[in-house]
Amino acid sequence: MKRNLYVLLSLLVxxxxxxxxxxxxxxxxxxxxxxxxxxxxxxxxxxxFSGTVTITFTQEPDNLNPMYTDMWFSGILREFYLKxxxxxxxxxxPIPMLTTEIPSTENGxxxxxxxxxxxxxxxxxxxxxxxxxxxxxFVFTYDMVMSEKNVPLSRYPYEDYITSxxxxxxxxxxxxxxxxxAAWLTRLFSxxxxxxxxxxxxxxxxxxxxAEWNRNPTxxxxxxxxxxxxxxxxxxxxxxxxxxxxxxxxxxFILIVPDDAAQEAAILAGDTDFGVFxxxxxxAKLEADGxxxxxxxxxxxxxxxxxxxxxxxxxxxxxxxxxxxxxxxATDRFTIVKDLLVESVNPVNVTYWDxxxxxxxxxxTPYPYDPEQAKTLLDAAGWKDSDGDGMRDKxxxxxxxxxxxxxxxxxxxxxxxxxxxxxxxxxxxxIGAELINHSSDVFWNGYNDGGPxxxxxxxxxxxxxxxxxxxxPDASAGFLCEQICNAENPDxxxxxxxxxxxxxxxxxxxxxxxxxxxxxxxxxQIQQIIYDDxxxxxxxxDPDLWSINSRVKNVKLSGVQPxxxxxxxxxxx
Amino acid sequence: xxxxxxxxxxxxxxxxxxISVILFALMQAFGDPIAMLGGRIPPRPEDKERLRRQMGLDxxxxxxxxxxxxxxxxxxxxxxxxxxxxxxxxxxxILRGDWGNSLVTRQPVLxxxxxxxxxxxLLMLTAEIIIIILSLALGLYxxxxxxxxxxxxxxxxxxxxxxxxxxxxxxxLMYIFAVNFRRWGLPYLPTVGMxxxxxxxxxxxxxxxxxLPVTTLSIISIAGYSRFVRSSVLEVLGQDxxxxxxAKGLRSMIVVRRHALPNAALPFITVIGLDIPFLLAGAVxxxxxxxxxxxxxxxxxxxxxxDFPVLMGILMLIALAVVIFQIITDVVYSFVDPRxxxx
Numbered sequence: 001m002k003r004n005l006y007v008l009l010s011l012l013v014x015x016x017x018x019x020x021x022x023x024x025x026x027x028x029x030x031x032x033x034x035x036x037x038x039x040x041x042x043x044x045x046x047x048x049f050s051g052t053v054t055i056t057f058t059q060e061p062d063n064l065n066p067m068y069t070d071m072w073f074s075g076i077l078r079e080f081y082l083k084x085x086x087x088x089x090x091x092x093x094p095i096p097m098l099t100t101e102i103p104s105t106e107n108g109x110x111x112x113x114x115x116x117x118x119x120x121x122x123x124x125x126x127x128x129x130x131x132x133x134x135x136x137x138f139v140f141t142y143d144m145v146m147s148e149k150n151v152p153l154s155r156y157p158y159e160d161y162i163t164s165x166x167x168x169x170x171x172x173x174x175x176x177x178x179x180x181x182a183a184w185l186t187r188l189f190s191x192x193x194x195x196x197x198x199x200x201x202x203x204x205x206x207x208x209x210x211a212e213w214n215r216n217p218t219x220x221x222x223x224x225x226x227x228x229x230x231x232x233x234x235x236x237x238x239x240x241x242x243x244x245x246x247x248x249x250x251x252x253f254i255l256i257v258p259d260d261a262a263q264e265a266a267i268l269a270g271d272t273d274f275g276v277f278x279x280x281x282x283x284a285k286l287e288a289d290g291x292x293x294x295x296x297x298x299x300x301x302x303x304x305x306x307x308x309x310x311x312x313x314x315x316x317x318x319x320x321x322x323x324x325x326x327x328x329x330a331t332d333r334f335t336i337v338k339d340l341l342v343e344s345v346n347p348v349n350v351t352y353w354d355x356x357x358x359x360x361x362x363x364x365t366p367y368p369y370d371p372e373q374a375k376t377l378l379d380a381a382g383w384k385d386s387d388g389d390g391m392r393d394k395x396x397x398x399x400x401x402x403x404x405x406x407x408x409x410x411x412x413x414x415x416x417x418x419x420x421x422x423x424x425x426x427x428x429x430x431i432g433a434e435l436i437n438h439s440s441d442v443f444w445n446g447y448n449d450g451g452p453x454x455x456x457x458x459x460x461x462x463x464x465x466x467x468x469x470x471x472x473p474d475a476s477a478g479f480l481c482e483q484i485c486n487a488e489n490p491d492x493x494x495x496x497x498x499x500x501x502x503x504x505x506x507x508x509x510x511x512x513x514x515x516x517x518x519x520x521x522x523x524x525q526i527q528q529i530i531y532d533d534x535x536x537x538x539x540x541x542d543p544d545l546w547s548i549n550s551r552v553k554n555v556k557l558s559g560v561q562p563x564x565x566x567x568x569x570x571x572x573x
Numbered sequence: 574x575x576x577x578x579x580x581x582x583x584x585x586x587x588x589x590x591x592i593s594v595i596l597f598a599l600m601q602a603f604g605d606p607i608a609m610l611g612g613r614i615p616p617r618p619e620d621k622e623r624l625r626r627q628m629g630l631d632x633x634x635x636x637x638x639x640x641x642x643x644x645x646x647x648x649x650x651x652x653x654x655x656x657x658x659x660x661x662x663x664x665x666x667i668l669r670g671d672w673g674n675s676l677v678t679r680q681p682v683l684x685x686x687x688x689x690x691x692x693x694x695l696l697m698l699t700a701e702i703i704i705i706i707l708s709l710a711l712g713l714y715x716x717x718x719x720x721x722x723x724x725x726x727x728x729x730x731x732x733x734x735x736x737x738x739x740x741x742x743x744x745x746l747m748y749i750f751a752v753n754f755r756r757w758g759l760p761y762l763p764t765v766g767m768x769x770x771x772x773x774x775x776x777x778x779x780x781x782x783x784x785l786p787v788t789t790l791s792i793i794s795i796a797g798y799s800r801f802v803r804s805s806v807l808e809v810l811g812q813d814x815x816x817x818x819x820a821k822g823l824r825s826m827i828v829v830r831r832h833a834l835p836n837a838a839l840p841f842i843t844v845i846g847l848d849i850p851f852l853l854a855g856a857v858x859x860x861x862x863x864x865x866x867x868x869x870x871x872x873x874x875x876x877x878x879x880d881f882p883v884l885m886g887i888l889m890l891i892a893l894a895v896v897i898f899q900i901i902t903d904v905v906y907s908f909v910d911p912r913x914x915x916x
Contacts, residue, residue, distance in 0.1 A: 052771055056765075059874075060874065062677045062678045063677075063678055063679060068679060070610070070616065148652050148653035148654075149652065149660075151624065151627045151628065153610060153616060153620065153624070154616055154617065154620045155619075155620060155623075156617055156620065159619065209679055210674070210679060214679065215678075215680065228770070230767075230770070230866065231685070231688045231689070231866060232688070232689060232692070232865075232866025232867070232870055232871065233692075233766060233767050233768075233770075233864075233866040234766070234770045236770050251771070253770045253771065255765065255766055255770075255864065256864060256866070257765045257766075257864040258861050258864065258870065258873075258874075259740075259861050259862045259864070261740075261744050261862070262744070262747065262764065262765050262861075262862045262863065262864060263765075265744070265747050265748060265751060265752050265764045265765075266764040266765050268752050269751050269752045269755050269761075269763075269764045270755070271751075271763060271764045271765065271766075441604060446608070449605075491618040
């Protein structure tokens with residue numbers, strides 16, 4: 001009997017091995033596109049491709065139709081197979097992709113009232129199957145996002161700002177908005193869907209939610225096209241000779257490696273050329289052999305303290321700007337980044353926009369470390385250690401209140417270390433600390449689910465955050481009076497409860513200011529107000545860290561779209 | 574016998590039904606799938622509300638269960654948000670073979686499971702066969718020479734193997750055989766993946782990539798299983814009928830093969846019978862570290878995003894396998910143990 005069991009088991013193994021080996025991959029190789037016409041008038045030599053680039057992702061993309069995903073790992077792949085109307089280079093400057101130029105007031109692309117954008121398309125761009133890309137594809141994309149028959153992840157910004165998208169002629173798209181929308185450059189037409197592929201699906205199924213293309217976009221518009229997606233294992237992209245900038249590399253593989261330590265081993269072994277989401281303590285180890293370089297790119301993220309100043313939930317001392325200032329001055333953030341991180345990569349940041357070029361501050365410097373001044377400020381504000389327990393206190397409304405700051409953050413080890421160091425530093429000036437760590441899902445819970453931030457159950461919250469339309473600087477929701485999160489407005493994004501009418505005016509003005517220069521000036525004023533009010537204390541700049549194997553040349557990663565110049569990558573064999 | 578099997582299968586139906594109700598209720602504890610749909614940027618409140626409505630997540634939990642069970646193509650839902658249901662649903666329900674679609678990938682759950690199951694079976698069955706053979710051999714050898722040098726060494730190694738954390742063992746093996754061997758110019762193994770996409774899914778590639786994960790899984794389990802075999806063989810060897818057989822003058826090999834082994838194998842069969850259905854679930858840690866595209870990772874990835882149709886699919890599949898393999902184990906028992914009759 002047992003022998004039979006073995007035979008049975010071996011047969012099962014063999015069967016599954018055959019199944020696994022013969023199983024057709026999720027996608028077929030794309031039809032070799034026929035080059036009917038060379039893109040440029042001077043007959044260039046047929047493009048030749050060589051070499052393979054391998055990239056590890058720690059999470060698997062969930063969907064390749066951008067309408068159905070907000071996942072960062074899905075989004076960054078679009079620079080391979082689905083170029084946006086315009087993209088951003090490594091300095092976050094916009095560069096035209098499918099268009100002849102970036103619409104602006106000077107070139108007539110932006111109307112004087114800022115409510116009409118005229119997009120001029122290049123006439124030489126085709127989808128990878130040879131079908132021309134036209135203004136109809138733009139209109140179709142808008143229609144699909146807005147159709148009630150589809151279930152897109154987000155209709156932003158089309159639902160909020162756009163009243164119509166029209167094709168004036170095959171290369172002209174006219175977008176009408178209900179009000180000027182400053183972030184249009186980063187959010188509008190960040191993807192275009194192929195009408196000739198998806199319209200028939202929509203007509204047949206009544207929706208494109210389950211279209212084959214969503215999983216298997218073998219027709220795209222970019223330097224590469226998807227050739228295979230073996231779920232859980234890898235995605236493969238092949239060079240697209242039809243693209244206006246034919247790539248030099250033949251293939252790109254995206255390996256899904258969920259474990260950080262395993263990714264590190266794969267980088268060291270040379271099994272991958274690019275690693276992502278590295279931490280700065282890995283840099284020395286990865287670069288030791290001289291084969292790998294770790295680069296940091298501005299991703300908008302800064303680690304910072306967000307101070308609770310909501311009169312309804314904050315403790316009395318947090319409402320005094322001088323106490324907030326004293327807390328900032330009593331914290332030696334410079335030693336923290338030196339000891340716990342890599343100072344050159346993660347310097348102390350000043351404002352919420354330090355990692356969002358070109359909106360970083362030109363004039364402000366980090367709050368200094370000055371414990372003596374902190375003591376003076378606290379003394380002047382009436383906070384003295386009356387009972388000799390090492391912690392300052394003050395009698396408010398007949399009750400003694402201790403200056404004990406409730407300092408919350410997630411359970412990440414690095415953050416716990418920072419908390420411990422800060423507790424010691426504060427002790428020197430008589431500030432007490434109550435250190436609380438929440439798992440990240442609880443930390444981010446909404447008001448109605450008892451989220452500690454949303455309900456204002458803190459004095460200082462530490463986390464890393466980014467502007468929602470990065471690289472656009474707009475982060476108004478977090479600071480506007482009308483966005484204050486409370487029982488009446490549980491979805492409010494202003495969990496600090498900060499309300500400053502002067503700031504409101506500036507924030508509302510920048511949101512409709514389309515001129516980048518004027519907007520930058522507005523941001524200087526916005527940053528000054530936040531800086532003077534001590535409601536945001538930067539701790540460190542938190543750029544994305546990538547490793548690049550030296551065999552891949554000409555890589556210019558960007559914090560917005562890391563792979564924007566993939567067509568220029570070369571592989572040294 | 575046929576009667577018995579049919580009766581057991583009939584009993585399984587209410588069993589699976591109750592399991593599905595309990596699991597569906599527990600799914601609510603995974604959190605709000607809509608809140609976890611976004612990437613770096615959470616969805617706007619308007620989008621959250623629309624998604625809840627369009628995906629039917631605004632329905633009371635029992636209605637969601639009914640939809641999961643029998644579908645909603647007989648019922649109109651409100652797609653355009655005017656408060657009036659106008660479009661017929663698209664779900665057919667699991668009773669009609671529709672396991673639902675993932676909220677995250679929008680793919681049919683059955684298809685997603687089908688893509689991962691062969692990979693997991695390949696890894697887990699290979700490991701299981703190696704585990705069974707080696708732990709039988711080790712356990713038996715130890716039991717026949719208890720407290721010998723070999724037995725003491727095997728016992729010591731077992732405890733080391735059993736107490737080693739899987740992730741630590743996996744990463745150590747990876748660093749030694751994939752990173753350092755390569756650095757030292759020795760023949761090396763690949764770090765991660767099921768095969769090199771540049772080479773393709775050949776048997777040799779699969780074999781190469783399986784060595785480290787199978788070794789990891791085996792070391793951890795052989796430790797426990799071989800102790801189990803050792804103690805059950807030792808126990809049987811102390812029985813009166815073994816002494817009688819020896820007293821008859823039978824050769825020691827025959828005593829072990831004819832009398833000791835069949836009796837010692839009974840508990841082992843139970844353990845394996847209960848283990849096999851869980852092979853379908855994959856090995857979460859090992860699959861994660863070696864980036865093996867199996868069921869364990871599918872489950873974890875979708876747990877993190879509270880994608881309950883996928884989780885329900887995987888858990889129901891495992892529940893089904895447990896029920897079936899329990900029946901099979903009982904049937905096998907009646908063959909190997911003449912004292913048991915299935916009536």
